[in-house]
Amino acid sequence: MSNSVEDLQMLRLIRAFQKLTDQGTRRTVLLYVEDQVQKQQAEGPVECSTKSSPGTGSSTTVDS
Numbered sequence: 001m002s003n004s005v006e007d008l009q010m011l012r013l014i015r016a017f018q019k020l021t022d023q024g025t026r027r028t029v030l031l032y033v034e035d036q037v038q039k040q041q042a043e044g045p046v047e048c049s050t051k052s053s054p055g056t057g058s059s060t061t062v063d064s
Helices: 003-019 023-043
Strands: none
Touching: none
């Protein structure tokens, strides 16, 4: 994945997280992301993954 795509995805994640107002939801999202990082580190380096995590792929952003 190119750096510009990764940068865009990182910005989307940050903006979406900033819009979460419920502290429980924020905590759930944070714990999910940290869990995914631990799983990825345990698996070792991944060159190309065809698996999609929940919520990835073509999506629409929700701006309120």
